[in-house]
Amino acid sequence: MKRMNEKALREALKLYFVMGSANCREEPAEVLKKAIAGGITMFQFREKGKGALTGAEKFALAEELHYICKKAGIPFIVDDDIPLALALNADGVHIGQEDEPIERAREKIGDRILGVSVHRAEEAKAAIEKGADYFGVGPIFPTKTKEDARSAVGTGLIRKLRSEGYTIPMVGIGGIQPENAASVMEAGADGVAVISAISAAENVVRAAKTLKECVFY
Ligand SMILES: Nc1nc(C(F)(F)F)ncc1COP(=O)(O)OP(=O)(O)O
Numbered sequence: 176m177k178r179m180n181e182k183a184l185r186e187a188l189k190l191y192f193v194m195g196s197a198n199c200r201e202e203p204a205e206v207l208k209k210a211i212a213g214g215i216t217m218f219q220f221r222e223k224g225k226g227a228l229t230g231a232e233k234f235a236l237a238e239e240l241h242y243i244c245k246k247a248g249i250p251f252i253v254d255d256d257i258p259l260a261l262a263l264n265a266d267g268v269h270i271g272q273e274d275e276p277i278e279r280a281r282e283k284i285g286d287r288i289l290g291v292s293v294h295r296a297e298e299a300k301a302a303i304e305k306g307a308d309y310f311g312v313g314p315i316f317p318t319k320t321k322e323d324a325r326s327a328v329g330t331g332l333i334r335k336l337r338s339e340g341y342t343i344p345m346v347g348i349g350g351i352q353p354e355n356a357a358s359v360m361e362a363g364a365d366g367v368a369v370i371s372a373i374s375a376a377e378n379v380v381r382a383a384k385t386l387k388e389c390v391f392y
Pocket residue numbers: 191193219221223254255269270271272274290291292310311312313321346347348368
């Protein structure tokens with residue numbers, strides 16, 4: 176698999192939907208189809224938190240959501256679980272600072288997309304040297320979705336990384352809603368990553384569409 180070129184990755188990161196079964200009010204497959212209809216540009220399967228599926232059930236859901244993304248031509252990323260990503264031949268993985276070391280992850284996934292969480296500027300240089308393709312920077316705003324989230328960093332960290340000359344594709348994550356999404360883009364992000372703003376919405380299609388308007392301006 177060829178590494179996705181940077182321009183295509185920046186485009187794909189515009190509206191990055193992150194979801195697991197615990198984040199949904201209805202069947203995850205239905206939520207994903209609606210989010211795609213609303214214009215998401217990339218998807219991350221993040222099966223975590225209370226009641227998260229494991230084993231064969233987790234694999235079956237991942238397979239179902241991967242198929243939906245493939246049919247729609249949307250990149251499918253797996254959070255944390257590299258063996259699952261390889262078993263599905265996913266388009267990439269996302270890892271945090273406490274997950275598998277970045278260089279190990281890069282060795283295992285070859286040219287697939289490798290996203291890395293960045294909470295502090297000090298983490299940025301090493302992440303790039305070890306093979307990151309994009310940064311998930313956050314949490315930008317306070318979030319209830321990620322139970323062990325660190326304190327919110329605001330849009331200042333994205334601005335700081337850009338001012339220090341980092342040009343790597345970056346997406347902000349954490350508490351992003353239509354009201355604050357534009358500020359994340361103005362700080363220099365290539366896109367926004369959201370969980371509950373889409374997955375927990377009354378009208379998933381409309382929620383995705385509204386956020387999409389905030390990131391294309
Ligand atoms: N899953 C994520 N996705 C992104 C994205 F790039 F999509 F913005 N950024 C950050 C995270 C957080 O990743 P991590 O630190 O491993 O915590 P968790 O495994 O609980 O998600």
